[in-house]
Amino acid sequence: MEQGKTNGEVLKKYRVGVEAALEVMGGKWKPLIIYHLFTGRKRSSELRRLIPDITQKMLTTQLRGLEKDEIVQRHVYSEVPPRVEYELTAYGYGLKPALDLLCYWGEDHLDKVYGDKSKVLEKFKSIET
Amino acid sequence: MEQGKTNGEVLKKYRVGVEAALEVMGGKWKPLIIYHLFTGRKRSSELRRLIPDITQKMLTTQLRGLEKDEIVQRHVYSEVPPRVEYELTAYGYGLKPALDLLCYWGEDHLDKVYGDKSKVLEKFKSIET
DNA sequence: CGGTATCCTATGGGATACTG
DNA sequence: CAGTATCCCATAGGATACCG
Numbered sequence: 001m002e003q004g005k006t007n008g009e010v011l012k013k014y015r016v017g018v019e020a021a022l023e024v025m026g027g028k029w030k031p032l033i034i035y036h037l038f039t040g041r042k043r044s045s046e047l048r049r050l051i052p053d054i055t056q057k058m059l060t061t062q063l064r065g066l067e068k069d070e071i072v073q074r075h076v077y078s079e080v081p082p083r084v085e086y087e088l089t090a091y092g093y094g095l096k097p098a099l100d101l102l103c104y105w106g107e108d109h110l111d112k113v114y115g116d117k118s119k120v121l122e123k124f125k126s127i128e129t
Numbered sequence: 130m131e132q133g134k135t136n137g138e139v140l141k142k143y144r145v146g147v148e149a150a151l152e153v154m155g156g157k158w159k160p161l162i163i164y165h166l167f168t169g170r171k172r173s174s175e176l177r178r179l180i181p182d183i184t185q186k187m188l189t190t191q192l193r194g195l196e197k198d199e200i201v202q203r204h205v206y207s208e209v210p211p212r213v214e215y216e217l218t219a220y221g222y223g224l225k226p227a228l229d230l231l232c233y234w235g236e237d238h239l240d241k242v243y244g245d246k247s248k249v250l251e252k253f254k255s256i257e258t
Numbered sequence: 259c260g261g262t263a264t265c266c267t268a269t270g271g272g273a274t275a276c277t278g
Numbered sequence: 279c280a281g282t283a284t285c286c287c288a289t290a291g292g293a294t295a296c297c298g
Contacts, residue, residue, distance in 0.1 A: 017235030018160040018228060024238060026155055028271070031147040044280055055272065060281060069238070081279045082278085091241070098234050099147060101227035106146030109153060109198075112220070157291070173260055184292065189261060210259045211298085 024069045025095055029054050029062045031102075034088065037072060038096060041087035071095070153198045154224055158183050158191045160231075163217065166201060167225060170216035195221070 025031055029051065036042055036050050047059060063086060066072040071092030077083040154160055158180065165171055165179050177188060192215060195201040200221030206212040 013236055014164055014232050015161055016239055017232040018164070019235065020238050021231040021235035022155060022160065024235075026151060031151065032144055035143055035147070056281070057273090057283095058271065061271085070241075076280095079279095082281090084280060094237070095234060098227060098230035101230055102150040103143050103146040105224060105227050106148065106150035106153075107142055108223070109149050110145060177260095185261070186263095186293090187291065190291085205260095208259095211261090213260060 021095075021098065024066075024071060025099070027062050027065065029058055030066060031099055033059075033062055033066065033086075034071065034092065034095060034099065037086060037088040038093070041075070041085045043083055043085045047086065066092070150224075150227065153195075153200060154228070156191050156194060158187055159195060160228060162188075162191055162195065162215075163200065163221065163224060163228065164232075166215060166217040167222070170204070170214045172212055172214045176215070200224070 025034060032051055032054075033047060036047060042050070044059065047063075048054065048056065051059070063072060063074070067074055070089055072086045073089050075085040075087060077085070154163060161180055161183075162176060165176060171179070173188065176192075177183065177185065180188070192201060192203070196203055199218055201215045202218050204214040204216060206214075
């Protein structure tokens with residue numbers, strides 16, 4: 001238990017904390033968009049190519065949400081044809097550890113579901129706080 | 130980049146991994162339920178008390194989902210009045226590292242939104258893989 | 259006490275067409 | 279190329295009442 005806080009405060013912190021995080025990166029496409037931006041800024045067409053199943057509308061919608069939460073920054077170049085690039089903020093990059101852990105857990109889960117041996121779980125249990 | 134895998138394979142792995150994880154624990158109340166179960170098995174009425182805003186229906190629904198994915202185990206006692214307890218499986222407990230990171234990031238996000246200093250981010254950047 | 263069964267609505271997300 | 283505007287649908291989630 002953290003110091004100087006009541007159970008209720010810690011509980012509330014946890015609640016809004018995890019909920020806030022899920023609001024920010026919990027959309028259907030947001031984790032994937034963020035993932036691709038981990039490797040550097042991408043223009044809109046690149047993201048569409050990297051995420052074939054996403055529609056233009058959803059790409060825009062999810063990016064706007066991420067922009068509002070200051071996870072990504074939008075760079076507009078006044079050219080013809082227009083060019084727009086999206087870049088993770090340092091703040092958004094801070095989601096990487098959490099997303100990576102979620103990813104590894106998810107892989108492990110899929111292995112489990114599909115009958116493979118659980119092998120990723122061990123790898124990260126040392127990180128438990 | 131992981132060994133022996135193409136970019137596509139790694140990408141696909143990441144995609145389904147993070148999506149699978151969000152399917153399992155991405156519900157509105159699931160993280161909160163899981164959190165409370167981190168501290169030990171709880172009976173249904175305890176969870177409702179700990180999560181005042183949840184309805185009976187949603188508690189049952191989310192718990193059934195978690196049970197299906199083998200995150201929680203349901204223990205039924207044939208008594209009068211009936212008693213039912215829910216317990217995290219070892220497998221479900223493996224979500225703790227990821228949930229904790231999400232929680233800390235979310236707290237930091239809320240501090241940021243509400244004008245406080247960002248102070249949790251530093252704490253975990255060493256975990257980045 | 260714990261759980262269903264209805265019923266309802268809010269909304270996240272998709273398809274398509276259009277614009278600067 | 280990047281984005282908006284409609285229109286539409288599936289479903290997650292809430293309110294309420296009832297059951298063993």
